[in-house]
Amino acid sequence: MIELAVMRLSFRLAYNSLVQIIGRLLGGLVNLLVILIITRQLGKGVWSDYVTITSFVAIFTLIADFGLNSIFVREVSQEPLKREKNFQSLLSLRIGLALVAIFSSLAILSFTPHTTTVKLGIVIAVLAILAQSISYSASAIFQLVLRFDKAVLADIVGNLFLLVFISVASSIKIGIVAVIVLYLLANFVKALLALFFVSSYVKFGLSFDWKYAKRLLALSWAIGLTAVFSQFTANIDKQIVSLATYKASLGQNGHDAVAIYGLSYRIFDFLISFPAFLINSAFPIMLEKVKDNLEGLLNFTKKIFLVLVLSGIVLTGVSYLLAPYVLAWFGKYPESVAPLRILVLGLPVFFVTSIGFSLLIVLKKEKLLPLIYGFAAAFNFAANFYFVPNFGYNAAAWLTWITELLVLLLMMVFIFQFLRKDETY
Numbered sequence: 001m002i003e004l005a006v007m008r009l010s011f012r013l014a015y016n017s018l019v020q021i022i023g024r025l026l027g028g029l030v031n032l033l034v035i036l037i038i039t040r041q042l043g044k045g046v047w048s049d050y051v052t053i054t055s056f057v058a059i060f061t062l063i064a065d066f067g068l069n070s071i072f073v074r075e076v077s078q079e080p081l082k083r084e085k086n087f088q089s090l091l092s093l094r095i096g097l098a099l100v101a102i103f104s105s106l107a108i109l110s111f112t113p114h115t116t117t118v119k120l121g122i123v124i125a126v127l128a129i130l131a132q133s134i135s136y137s138a139s140a141i142f143q144l145v146l147r148f149d150k151a152v153l154a155d156i157v158g159n160l161f162l163l164v165f166i167s168v169a170s171s172i173k174i175g176i177v178a179v180i181v182l183y184l185l186a187n188f189v190k191a192l193l194a195l196f197f198v199s200s201y202v203k204f205g206l207s208f209d210w211k212y213a214k215r216l217l218a219l220s221w222a223i224g225l226t227a228v229f230s231q232f233t234a235n236i237d238k239q240i241v242s243l244a245t246y247k248a249s250l251g252q253n254g255h256d257a258v259a260i261y262g263l264s265y266r267i268f269d270f271l272i273s274f275p276a277f278l279i280n281s282a283f284p285i286m287l288e289k290v291k292d293n294l295e296g297l298l299n300f301t302k303k304i305f306l307v308l309v310l311s312g313i314v315l316t317g318v319s320y321l322l323a324p325y326v327l328a329w330f331g332k333y334p335e336s337v338a339p340l341r342i343l344v345l346g347l348p349v350f351f352v353t354s355i356g357f358s359l360l361i362v363l364k365k366e367k368l369l370p371l372i373y374g375f376a377a378a379f380n381f382a383a384n385f386y387f388v389p390n391f392g393y394n395a396a397a398w399l400t401w402i403t404e405l406l407v408l409l410l411m412m413v414f415i416f417q418f419l420r421k422d423e424t425y
Helices: 002-061 068-078 080-109 116-125 128-144 148-170 176-198 210-243 254-271 275-292 294-328 334-344 347-362 366-391 393-421
Strands: none
Touching: 002 080, 002 116, 002 128, 002 148, 002 176, 002 210, 002 254, 002 275, 068 080, 068 128, 068 210, 080 116, 080 128, 080 210, 116 176, 128 148, 128 176, 148 176, 210 254, 210 366, 210 393, 254 294, 254 334, 254 393, 275 294, 275 347, 294 334, 294 347, 334 393, 347 366, 347 393, 366 393
16 A cells, blocks of 8 residues: 555656646747747837836746745645645735735836836736745645646636737737736736636635744745846846947947847746756756765766766757857847857856755755855846946846856855865765
């Protein structure tokens, strides 16, 4: 009986891992198809505004996530009878954080020199943070009961909704505001479908418990702040590229520059998602290895490190060569080839950073992560602020992976410091 139960659990874990891989790939491909339709059918102007709007909103999105799910799942696993009550508190807290993110983003928006159209698009798009807060909360239940297939299904349906309606709407040449409305609706389709699936496991409702909320925030602040800083770094460059006043000799303007760089970055963003598939499988093994001895953990980590470096180098070579041909699918964006090639040079760095991130968590040094990512975010902002107006959007591409290299070096410094102090190694 015990062996049968273990086999069933192993099957469920393998099934959920496979579902997540398929879901990420399908979601990424659908998003690329949406981008293809916008760039080819609606033109560079709409695409430029779309990049500016969605990157602005993305800066604030993870305030509503804040790494709460892992703490929720751990605690409910220990006290199953509190599942429903704690879920309602989690959902209430997330909605509260979403409102903070929305109002903060709108307050900052009022000080930016974005066009009226872009500002209107942002005002509409920030409401998607509310929908995403619901989806994040639902994902906690799916993780708890090992039903990631339902989370993936909700995500795919929402993405397909956006793809189908963007496809239909593009035939009548809709403007950016209509595109953003469809983007918002797609996010709420995902959220409502996720809530529908969650209703099989918990009763939907809002019940704010301030004591529980403080506990969640206290336990998740390190991962939460890390996610916020990382998201800031990943998106602030598009805002600077969009708003910069360029040197006359560059012959660039913000509206065109963000369209060119934004397309390169979206393709690059799809490529850097691949390490997650390996890390998600390796992380539980790392947690088991560290229980036995540190040497076993490090030997296993070195193997994963080697796989990530080699796969990153191979993908860099392939992406560098194919960049002009891939970008040709998205319309007339020959200028995007250079920034994409610069970005993919950093793929090995991004791949390796993912294992460093996991290793710090396994070694219980996650409180160092906000320091690392906070410093990197400040560096990236300051460097982009200076270099983009003087050297153009290619500077943003270089700084993207130079910042990630800085993150990796800081991680290595802290990891080696820990190893030197550990007497068992």
